[in-house]
Amino acid sequence: MKVTVLQFPGTNCEYDTKYAFEKLGCDVEIVWHEETSLPQGTDLVVIPGGFSYGDYLRSGALAKFAPIMDAVKKYASNGGKVLGICNGFQILTETGLLPGALKRNDNLHFISKHHHLKVVNNDNTFLQELEVGEVVNIPVAHHDGNFFIDNDGLEELQKNGQILLQYCNEKGENQILNGSVEQIAGVCNKEKNVFGLMPHPERAMEMLLGCDDGVKMLQGLLK
Amino acid sequence: MKAIINIGLKKGVLDSAGKAAHHTLDTVGFKNIVQDVRIGKQIIMELNCTDESTAKEEAVKMCEKLLANTVIEDYDITIEA
Numbered sequence: 534m535k536v537t538v539l540q541f542p543g544t545n546c547e548y549d550t551k552y553a554f555e556k557l558g559c560d561v562e563i564v565w566h567e568e569t570s571l572p573q574g575t576d577l578v579v580i581p582g583g584f585s586y587g588d589y590l591r592s593g594a595l596a597k598f599a600p601i602m603d604a605v606k607k608y609a610s611n612g613g614k615v616l617g618i619c620n621g622f623q624i625l626t627e628t629g630l631l632p633g634a635l636k637r638n639d640n641l642h643f644i645s646k647h648h649h650l651k652v653v654n655n656d657n658t659f660l661q662e663l664e665v666g667e668v669v670n671i672p673v674a675h676h677d678g679n680f681f682i683d684n685d686g687l688e689e690l691q692k693n694g695q696i697l698l699q700y701c702n703e704k705g706e707n708q709i710l711n712g713s714v715e716q717i718a719g720v721c722n723k724e725k726n727v728f729g730l731m732p733h734p735e736r737a738m739e740m741l742l743g744c745d746d747g748v749k750m751l752q753g754l755l756k
Numbered sequence: 757m758k759a760i761i762n763i764g765l766k767k768g769v770l771d772s773a774g775k776a777a778h779h780t781l782d783t784v785g786f787k788n789i790v791q792d793v794r795i796g797k798q799i800i801m802e803l804n805c806t807d808e809s810t811a812k813e814e815a816v817k818m819c820e821k822l823l824a825n826t827v828i829e830d831y832d833i834t835i836e837a
Contacts, residue, residue: 591825598822627825634827636765639772681769681828712770 534559534755537575539605539621541566541585541596546618546735550581553735553751566599577614577754578605580621582674582733592635592677593623602628614658614754615727619675622719622729631722631729632690633682638675639712645674647744648710650718650732651701654694657725661753668705669746671732673718678731680713680720687714695720698730728754757803757811758836763824764796771795799823811835 719730734747
């Protein structure tokens with residue numbers, strides 16, 4: 534399984550992401566944003582977290598015009614699997630590969646902590662290893678993670694099973710974290726090959742570091 | 757020409773920063789006068805063109821393509837000589 538991890542100026546989770554997928558047995562290559570094509574045989578593209586282009590203008594707004602993104606859009610439109618984590622999620626919404634937008638957290642704070650998430654839909658490759666309603670504990674670290682979508686858009690997401698994860702407490706009851714509509718923490722596109730989430734599964738890969746719930750999530754993408 | 761672009765969150769999209777500033781204005785003696793606060797950003801550009809309608813047209817394209825995220829933001833453009 535060949536995983537391509539993108540790197541923009543300001544990306545800071547590319548090595549954690551590489552580590553996570555290598556732990557799962559993948560061949561991982563980090564690709565600089567100025568490249569115009571993805572490595573031959575890429576099975577999964579991951580846009581990792583960080584602060585691409587310093588979050589200037591809006592988080593993810595400048596990265597969407599990086600040379601590599603044309604190749605990513607083409608790859609996704611041909612059914613290729615793409616995962617965006619944190620800033621990667623922001624980039625995917627800015628690019629239009631995922632619906633909605635990510636606003637400043639309602640409480641205006643940068644939120645960095647472990648948080649519980651509930652699986653809403655698992656009929657997709659990303660969450661297939663988890664049960665609907667299952668609760669995982671994954672770190673979040675973001676300033677602009679407040680997912681917004683209008684009512685029509687929300688209905689579409691619900692109808693098509695595009696809501697992946699919601700912020701919740703350890704019992705699985707919805708819990709407000711950052712003001713996201715319906716406490717949404719992650720979504721996918723209608724075709725279910727492009728995934729985005731604010732929490733960081735790549736930081737939850739080792740019990741030594743407190744939690745390995747990320748393993749089950751990322752593993753799904755490799756099947 | 758000069759383009760002055762104001763970008764802010766759409767009506768109906770919660771503006772937390774505006775709300776926080778409003779609350780603080782209330783507590784420092786402006787409670788009766790302030791009805792609503794919205795915080796946005798202003799982008800000022802010098803354009804290489806002399807025609808107002810071209811300037812406006814191009815500025816709209818820039819907003820749609822990059823400067824605003826129209827999922828959550830509105831923009832307003834003023835062109836000056």
